[in-house]
Amino acid sequence: MADADGVKALGGLLNGIAQRVYYSNSEITEELLRSEIYPDMLQEEFHALHEKMRGILKSMATADMDQAQLEAFLTAQTRKQGGGGLSSEQAAALGRFWKAHRARIRESLLAQSRWEPGLRSVNWRVDLQTASSRGSASNAPVALVELELGRNGQDSEFVCLEFDELKVNHVLKKMAEIQESIDSIVHHS
Known part of the structure; x- marks a missing residue:
């Protein structure tokens, strides 16, 4: 016993x-x-x-x-x-x-181990603007990005972003820099 x-x-x-x-x-x-x-x-x-x-x-x-x-x-x-x-x-x-x-x-x-709020999903598309608000013709591509953010147990919040080609290239450059930093840390440890 x-x-x-x-x-x-x-x-x-x-x-x-x-x-x-x-x-x-x-x-x-x-x-x-x-x-x-x-x-x-x-x-x-x-x-x-x-x-x-x-x-x-x-x-x-x-x-x-x-x-x-x-x-x-x-x-x-x-x-x-x-x-x-x-x-x-x-x-x-x-x-x-x-x-x-x-x-x-x-x-x-x-x-x-999760950061809050967390990224739940990303949706994106590229649109071609056929006319500007002033009526002039424009063929500039625009990237539309929708981020779904949320905390555990709470409803999502949505953030919509619009990027022209210059901003898309800037974001891609920053992401490449982040990847390089991660790679250097991983390879040194």
């Missing part, structure tokens, strides 16, 4: 860590988890367990481990010598937790 209680408590701890770190629930604190789940454990012992589990979850989340990677990772953790390793019960609890929470944690990490 004590092992079952320990596994249940560890599941509660993992859920608490996920709530705080991945689901942005600021009401969950380390002290709250200790007092609710491990009230008899010394603060130093609990802190060590908390940090160990938080680190393991971070490794699992950062790698977005599939089942094979997870099994290899947890096996390696159980084979660690000294106090840094996991018991087989802890590894099993982590495995169950990860199967249940992987998709939600992944979505949370993706959402945290």
